[in-house]
Amino acid sequence: MATPIRSCILCRKRENWTELLRVVKDGDRVIPDPLNLQPGRGAWLHRKCFDAAKERGSFGRALRSTEPLSTEALEDFLEQQ
Numbered sequence: 001m002a003t004p005i006r007s008c009i010l011c012r013k014r015e016n017w018t019e020l021l022r023v024v025k026d027g028d029r030v031i032p033d034p035l036n037l038q039p040g041r042g043a044w045l046h047r048k049c050f051d052a053a054k055e056r057g058s059f060g061r062a063l064r065s066t067e068p069l070s071t072e073a074l075e076d077f078l079e080q081q
């Protein structure tokens, strides 16, 4: 069984996964996976760490993307929270 502890891609703090938001790479986009259902490589972060993660390009690194990733879908999701 997978460990429930994940670390945030920005601040690296380790948390139970329920405290973090999972995101996955979908083509050239980063999309939210709040229910932890999407297959594939995911990354975890605090909702409050999003802005800084975007600024620092943490998503591309965490999701092993060589292309710049669009975070629009994720931003829309966070705005609705």
Ligand SMILES: [Zn+2]
Residues within 6 Å of the ligand: 008, 009, 010, 011, 012, 013, 045, 046, 049
């Ligand atoms: Zn964080």
